[in-house]
Each structure stands twice: as C-alpha cells, then as structure tokens.
Amino acid sequence: MKVYIRFSTLVTAMLLFWVSLALAQNTATGIVYHDANGNGKLDSSEQRLEDVAVSNGEDVVLTDKQGRYKLSTGDDTIIFVIKPDGYKLPVDDKQRPEFYYIHKPEGSPDLKYSGVSPTGPLPNSVNFGLIEGDKTNNFEMLVFGDPQPYSMEELDYFDRDIVDELADVEGYEFGITLGDIVGNDLDLFEPYSKSVARIGLPWFNVYGNHDMNFDVEHDSLADETFEATFGPPTYAFNKGDVHFIMLDDVVYPRKDGESGYIGGLTDKQLTFIENDLKHVPSDHLIVLALHIPITLPRWREGDKYFRMEDRQKLFDLLSDYPHTLSLSAHTHVQRLQFLDEEQGWKGENPHLHYNVGTTNGDWWSGEPGEDGIPPTIMRDGTPNGYASIQFEGNDFKLNYKVAGVDEEKKMNIWGPKVVPQREWFNADMYVNYFLGSDSTTVEYRVQGKEKWRQMNKVELGDPYITSLRNKWDKSEELIEGKRPNNAVASTHLWKTRVPKDLPEGKHTITIRVTDMFGRQFFDEYSYRVEDR
The missing domain is CATH 2.60.40.10 (Immunoglobulins)
Known part of the structure; x- marks a missing residue:
C-alpha cells in the first residue's frame, strides 16, 4: 500500500x-x-x-x-x-x-587581554552541585575596597600589608572585593587571586572601572576578561537571613556624549533584580555590593557620576524591604550616608550606604616605611585597611580594621603639643573616628575632671592629613615615594578648642566615641600647658 x-x-x-x-x-x-x-x-x-x-x-x-x-x-x-x-x-x-x-559559542572577541575561549554548543545538562554547610543566622564576612595594583610591586604591598595579617584567618564565612581588583592591567587578576587565596576563604569579586576591557565599543563586552576569571559580574546568593546581590554598576562607554564610564545599571540588571527578589522574603536583609557609590561625597556633587534614574529604579525595587544595606568603594575615602525620601528612598527607615575605605588607601602614596610599604592614608584621614560585617539575623554591625596595627586603632587625634597658659591661643583638637557618621557622638574629658563635653562634628579637611602633605611641598629635596593627594572634607571629623586654663605641666584628654551601634571606644591625647 x-x-x-x-x-x-x-x-x-x-x-x-x-x-x-x-x-x-x-x-x-x-x-x-x-x-x-x-x-x-x-x-x-x-x-x-x-x-x-x-x-x-x-x-x-x-x-x-x-x-x-x-x-x-x-x-x-x-x-x-x-x-x-x-x-x-x-x-x-x-x-x-x-x-x-x-x-559563548564563539568565545570573546579579539582583545588586548584575553577573554572567554569558545565554549561550543550547550551541554545536554548544565548541572550545579552544592556542598552542605552550616545553617546559621549569625556570621561575619570580610570586605575589601580597591586593591587596584598597577604593578607587581604594588600587588606585593597589598599581599604584605593586607593579606599577610589575614592568612588562614578564622571566624569569617567569606570575603568580597568591591571592584578595582587591579589597576587596568588585567594580567594581574591571577596573581591577585593567588594572593587572596592565602586568606583561605571563598572570595567573591565585584567588577570595577579599572577591571575593564577598554578596547571595546559596547558595554556588554567590557567585562570579557573579568568573566573569564571570576564569572558573571551580576549575580546573587543567600546566607542566613541575608540576601546578597552583586552588581556591575560600571557603564562603559557612556551614551551621553561624554567620554569614559559612568555609574549605572542596565535594564537587564534591573529585570534580574526584580525577578530575583520575587524569591526573597521581605523580612530578609538585602545587601547590595557594587563598585561606584550610589551617592556622592559633597566634594564631588555636580559630577556626572551615577545615573540617578537608575538609582531610583533600584530604590523602587527595594521599597518592600525594610532591611537594606549597600556597599561600594571607588572613591578612596570612607563614608556612611543615610538616604531618605529626599534622595528618592521610599522605605520607612533610611537606607544606609557604606562607601568602604580602600586596601590601597591613597593609591599607595607616602614615604615608604622600613618595610618598604607606603603609609597611604586616604584624603579624608582614613588609614588603609579593610572592613568586616557581623550579621545577626537581618541586623548587622560594621567594623573597620586599619592595616598593620592593633585592632583597637579606631581613630586619629591631632592637636598642638604645647599651649600657652591663659593666653590668646585658639588651638583646636581634632578627632577622626574612621567609621563615624551623623549617628556618632564624640566626647572628651580632661584627666581629673568628671564632666564629659561633646565635640562638634565638622566637614573639613583633616589638618593632620594637610600636615603630612606639607612635608612634600616644603621639602627642598625629592622625597621617596608618591606625593599623597590633598585633603578633602571628611564626613567623620570632630573638633573642639584645646583647654589651656589649666595648671602648668602635662595634661591628658580622654576621648569617648559612641557609634551608631551603641559601641564605645576610647583613646587619649596629651599636651603641655606652659607659662611664658
């Protein structure tokens, strides 16, 4: 038939x-x-x-x-x-x-720094294996801002100044580097990774503006080497009652006629965040990790720095989540800023944005010490170091550790060494509490007296930083190392007049800091009162 x-x-x-x-x-x-x-x-x-x-x-x-x-x-x-x-x-x-x-069936395009090799057709099954871990709501993590080495010499500074004291550390679940992993030389991704591996923790990495393939014409291709080394630049994961969203917020090249890059988010990323949050309980803490801050320091206001329309869309997506925190780096200063309705935040409580101080400080500037490592104090008076965050359920506490010194180092105090007794001498004492904000109280008390007096918060350049820079400008000979950048207005600086109506001799002032988490820290400042 x-x-x-x-x-x-x-x-x-x-x-x-x-x-x-x-x-x-x-x-x-x-x-x-x-x-x-x-x-x-x-x-x-x-x-x-x-x-x-x-x-x-x-x-x-x-x-x-x-x-x-x-x-x-x-x-x-x-x-x-x-x-x-x-x-x-x-x-x-x-x-x-x-x-x-x-x-990427065809792999990355031909670029200065190699990207992803051709992957060919999709496998029949793309499987993901997970390892069983502890289920706990209380944990702590490490946070690095901008290692940004431009050479193997600077990577060695990072390795000895930061990684050495954390090698095989215990008590932390994982770490995050908030972008500018390297300084334009993407061949340093691997030696950086080898260094950080000595810490012994799973380490997540955020994409920064110095981690880009600059020889591209479209933003989607600027992260090819990053992807080949670290994976997706935008992703998420959970730990306890905390949901982490890692974001590539560097848009390159710009689309507004200006050259270079700008902070922002793509429609694809915003769609991902929207879809991702559908599976996250509203009582969980949402932690955003990105490179370019979503808010500007006052000395950068007016810059075309971050696309505000993208920030507003992000805020809208987070409006149902009362517990939020965002982390950034990039500026090489440290700031805590609370964003409210005036900045477009719609939550009942202000949103805290923590612009984390950097591991390379002021780009490894300053006169090298005996170990050959520059002191590299940032322009706002924050020494280089790293942050850690303690989580308890959907709550958290922030910490900042200065590199290479005792854990107790929380502030710098600057003032005169000697003052004239009862004469006209308007000398000020300054306290720079590195993790300070508008929610911080700084007080002082002269030894032997009972009364604590409150210091005034100011947004000025730290005079200690200015004094360090003056050494370079007044020297008649070249000084080894890079001249540091000039001081900028610090958001964590307090001052008061130095008491001089005291008996002749040495006097000690105790400083008491009460931070936004209710913790108290103490330090001392000594000076002499002399009669002419």
Missing part, C-alpha cells in the same frame, strides 16, 4: 523539527543537586534540590521536585545558581566560587 504525504504537511513537519531543534539549542537545562562526595559530578545516589533559584542574568526560575530548571540562552549568556542558605559553593584552587556556566 502506498502512503502519500502532502508536500505542505512535509514542509510544516520539517519547520517544526528545525524550530524545536533551534529552541533546544537556545535553552539551557540542568539539575541542582547536593554534591555529597564533593566530586563535582551528579551521582545517582545524590539528592536533587527543589526550589533553588537559577538565572541567566535576567530570568530567575526555581528548580522542580527533581532539581531541574530550564532557561533561555543567547550567544553570550552566563547561567548561574543562586546559592540557598545551608549550602556552600565549590571553589577552585584560588578560592573563587564555582557557581556558573558561561555559554
């Missing part, structure tokens, strides 16, 4: 076949599972994990009862798992978390 098939039916069937094949090639499927034996492979006995979020950088889906997910892909897509609480991510030999799959 002969079977006749109409030509139109055959064509339709062939079209459906090719369409389904094309869809299959543009759809990533896979399984999220508990990698119980840590071999990086899905074994038949291993548990498949339900309700785990997976994303393509825009859409966010949850795995089904079999741990399966399905996501659309293009020719430049990174598929990644959003780690749930109670699990850890596998890491490579440099402690970089492995939670993503890059799909």
Whole structure:
C-alpha cells in the first residue's frame, strides 16, 4: 500500500523539527543537586534540590521536585545558581566560587587581554552541585575596597600589608572585593587571586572601572576578561537571613556624549533584580555590593557620576524591604550616608550606604616605611585597611580594621603639643573616628575632671592629613615615594578648642566615641600647658 504525504504537511513537519531543534539549542537545562562526595559530578545516589533559584542574568526560575530548571540562552549568556542558605559553593584552587556556566559559542572577541575561549554548543545538562554547610543566622564576612595594583610591586604591598595579617584567618564565612581588583592591567587578576587565596576563604569579586576591557565599543563586552576569571559580574546568593546581590554598576562607554564610564545599571540588571527578589522574603536583609557609590561625597556633587534614574529604579525595587544595606568603594575615602525620601528612598527607615575605605588607601602614596610599604592614608584621614560585617539575623554591625596595627586603632587625634597658659591661643583638637557618621557622638574629658563635653562634628579637611602633605611641598629635596593627594572634607571629623586654663605641666584628654551601634571606644591625647 502506498502512503502519500502532502508536500505542505512535509514542509510544516520539517519547520517544526528545525524550530524545536533551534529552541533546544537556545535553552539551557540542568539539575541542582547536593554534591555529597564533593566530586563535582551528579551521582545517582545524590539528592536533587527543589526550589533553588537559577538565572541567566535576567530570568530567575526555581528548580522542580527533581532539581531541574530550564532557561533561555543567547550567544553570550552566563547561567548561574543562586546559592540557598545551608549550602556552600565549590571553589577552585584560588578560592573563587564555582557557581556558573558561561555559554559563548564563539568565545570573546579579539582583545588586548584575553577573554572567554569558545565554549561550543550547550551541554545536554548544565548541572550545579552544592556542598552542605552550616545553617546559621549569625556570621561575619570580610570586605575589601580597591586593591587596584598597577604593578607587581604594588600587588606585593597589598599581599604584605593586607593579606599577610589575614592568612588562614578564622571566624569569617567569606570575603568580597568591591571592584578595582587591579589597576587596568588585567594580567594581574591571577596573581591577585593567588594572593587572596592565602586568606583561605571563598572570595567573591565585584567588577570595577579599572577591571575593564577598554578596547571595546559596547558595554556588554567590557567585562570579557573579568568573566573569564571570576564569572558573571551580576549575580546573587543567600546566607542566613541575608540576601546578597552583586552588581556591575560600571557603564562603559557612556551614551551621553561624554567620554569614559559612568555609574549605572542596565535594564537587564534591573529585570534580574526584580525577578530575583520575587524569591526573597521581605523580612530578609538585602545587601547590595557594587563598585561606584550610589551617592556622592559633597566634594564631588555636580559630577556626572551615577545615573540617578537608575538609582531610583533600584530604590523602587527595594521599597518592600525594610532591611537594606549597600556597599561600594571607588572613591578612596570612607563614608556612611543615610538616604531618605529626599534622595528618592521610599522605605520607612533610611537606607544606609557604606562607601568602604580602600586596601590601597591613597593609591599607595607616602614615604615608604622600613618595610618598604607606603603609609597611604586616604584624603579624608582614613588609614588603609579593610572592613568586616557581623550579621545577626537581618541586623548587622560594621567594623573597620586599619592595616598593620592593633585592632583597637579606631581613630586619629591631632592637636598642638604645647599651649600657652591663659593666653590668646585658639588651638583646636581634632578627632577622626574612621567609621563615624551623623549617628556618632564624640566626647572628651580632661584627666581629673568628671564632666564629659561633646565635640562638634565638622566637614573639613583633616589638618593632620594637610600636615603630612606639607612635608612634600616644603621639602627642598625629592622625597621617596608618591606625593599623597590633598585633603578633602571628611564626613567623620570632630573638633573642639584645646583647654589651656589649666595648671602648668602635662595634661591628658580622654576621648569617648559612641557609634551608631551603641559601641564605645576610647583613646587619649596629651599636651603641655606652659607659662611664658
């Protein structure tokens, strides 16, 4: 018996076949599972994990009862798992978390610094294995701002000044570097990673404006080397009652006719955040980690610095979350700023933005010490160092550790060494509490007296920083090292007149700082009163 098939039916069937094949090639499927034996492979006995979020950088889906997910892909897509609480991510030999799959069939374009090699067609299954971890709401993490080495010499400063004191540290869950991982030389990504690996913690990295491929014409290609080294520049993960969203907020090249880069977010990123937050309880703490601050220091106001319309869209997405914190670096100063309705924040409580001081301080400036490392104090008077954050449920406390000194170092005090007794002499004493804000109280008390007196918060250049810079300007010979940058208005500076109506001799003033978390810190300042 002969079977006749109409030509139109055959064509339709062939079209459906090719369409389904094309869809299959543009759809990533896979399984999220508990990698119980840590071999990086899905074994038949291993548990498949339900309700785990997976994303393509825009859409966010949850795995089904079999741990399966399905996501659309293009020719430049990174598929990644959003780690749930109670699990850890596998890491490579440099402690970089492995939670993503890059799909670039043709690889990155030909650039000065190499990007992603061609990946070819999608695998049949893109699986993500998670390692079982402690489920706790109380934990602590480390935060680095701008290592930004421009050479192996500066990377050595970072390694000895910052990493040495943290090598094999205990008590922290993970660390984050808030961008400007290197200073334009992307070949330093690997030695930087080798250095940070000595800390012994999983380490997440944010993309910064000095981590870019500059030889591109479109923003989507500016992060090719970053992706090849660290993975997606925008992603998320959970720990306890905290949801972390890591954001690439560097737009390059600009689209407003100006040269260079600008802070901002793409529509794709905003869609990702919107879809991601659908799976995050509203009582969780949302922590945003980005490079360029979403708010400007006053001495930079008026700059075309961050696209305010993008910030407003971000704030709108966060409006249902009463517990939020954002972290940035970039400015090489340290600031705590509370954003409210005046800045477009719609939450009941102000949003805290912490612009973290940098590990390289004032770009490794200053006269090197005996160890060959420059003192590199930032323009606002903050010494170089790093931050840590303690989380308790959806609450947190911020800390800042000055590199290379005792943990107790929280402030600098500057004033005259000697004052004339009862004469006209309007000398001031300044206290620079490095983690200060409008919610900080600074008081002083002269030794032997009971009364605490409040100091006045001012936004001025720290005179101690100016005195350090003067050494360079007044010297008749060249000084070794880089001349530091001039002082800028500090947001954590207090002053008062130095008491001089005291008996002759040495006097000691005790400083008491009460910070926004209710903690108190003390330090002392001594000077002499003399009669002419």
